[in-house]
Amino acid sequence: MSTADAVLPEAKRQKMIKTIGTHNGTFHCDEALAVFLLRQTNIYRDAALKRTRNPAVLATCDIVVDVGAVYDESKLLFDHHQRGFTEVFGHGFETKLSSAGLVYKHFGKEVIATRTQLPLDDPKVNTLWLKMYKEFIEAVDGIDNGVSQYPNDVKPKYRSRTDLSSRVGSLNPWWNQPTDAQSVDHSFLKARFEKASQLTGTEFLGKLDYYANAWLPARDLLVSSVANSRAQFDPTGKIILFEQFLPWKEHLFELEADDRVPDVEPNQAIYVVYPDETANNWRVQAVPVSSESFESRKALPEAWRGLRDDELSKASGIEGGIFIHASGFIGGRFFLFDGTSFCAQRRATGNKTKEGALKIAQASLAV
Structure with a gap:
């Protein structure tokens, strides 16, 4: 009072x-x-x-x-x-x-x-x-x-209360x-x-x-990352570099559908590059066709999938390779390129350096 x-x-x-x-x-x-x-x-x-x-x-x-x-x-x-x-x-x-x-x-x-x-x-x-x-x-x-919640009245397999x-x-x-x-x-x-x-x-x-305090700031970081990526290394907007990990997928699709947001255009982004949780290695992830899809707009080259370390570096011609998952659509804590969430090993990733991960993304665009 x-x-x-x-x-x-x-x-x-x-x-x-x-x-x-x-x-x-x-x-x-x-x-x-x-x-x-x-x-x-x-x-x-x-x-x-x-x-x-x-x-x-x-x-x-x-x-x-x-x-x-x-x-x-x-x-x-x-x-x-x-x-x-x-x-x-x-x-x-x-x-x-x-x-x-x-x-x-x-x-x-x-x-x-x-x-x-x-x-x-x-x-x-x-x-x-x-x-x-x-x-x-x-x-x-x-x-x-x-x-x-299920328009077709599908019988649930379990009950949640x-x-x-x-x-x-x-x-x-x-x-x-x-x-x-x-x-x-x-x-x-x-x-x-x-x-x-x-x-x-x-x-x-x-x-x-x-x-x-968490979800909305990620949207701001996505917008600034798109602008910075265009200015620094990819004017086409096909590769987005994040200097830190952030939940980006939902924001990307929503912003692509909003014509008031500059630089973020529908179906333009193909790959995102970001550091793993330790910031010691870098990952490349292909943008999916939708936020919940397993299908990518453009998956990483099939010839590189399943390769590790020196074998991957030799096949790609890019030093510092670590791993590209062989399945083509889910990688979890492997080197992701399918747009799915993390679910497997923490130790596996794409490249040891940011420069190497960017080169993998750029080379993949050309294949």
Whole structure:
């Protein structure tokens, strides 16, 4: 509480506190997260919570989520259960929104700007807003609305109950524990709901922190690496040199599709060169045809595959060779050229020097 608030009469201070309304009884991930997100905004930061289905009580709340059968942003009503509700996030996303998605759609940018300390109109806020919907919020929307993750209803080979929605659901009272109807002050279920809301929020903020402080900086490094590579050794943009390892694939494909980004053009990059985790050796990796594909835009020469050390150096005519995997599409911690993630030996790589790795990439373009 601020010093100014402390001197206000108690009745006036109470009147200034906002109230969020949602339904009572069994709670779910979507309204638990919606309440948490609202409490990250300036206007609802210290908001009280009323859990009820009584329309008269809900009418006294400043904002209502997941109950009331009305979606009306102007009236601060955010329910999604009513007949005819078809609201989606947009921007290419087609999953019907739950209360979490509705609140995130309207308040998410403010939450992100506040957490990252960026201006609301900073392009990075919009990038993170879309990324967090894709990687976090959409699953909550889909599960709450009963949208199958597998459109063709393929039967899964195993069952997973460790997703966020399942963990929130497990915080509800068991059948033989007290509920609102059995508790005079509703304290038992209220405490469980607050715990669930905090759980969803902790995971949301943890994910947001990663994307803001690790994922997004990698995008900036990719853009600068493309520009530097063009200026220093490959004006065609077919080879990208990274001075440090970074997760580049997803960013590359997204930036290729964004015509506002200079120097990054569709299907242009063929190879990336970067140091391994020890920075003692260097690797060359062929860009895949898509971020999840095993097929490369242009694999390294078949005649070099499976060769090691001196044999590889002799075949390629480039000193310092270490290894090129024989499979042609997956190499793990070998010398990668297929666009897949690391999965095997740490010790194997492409060349002992940055110059050697660049020469391998340049020679491969000419084959």
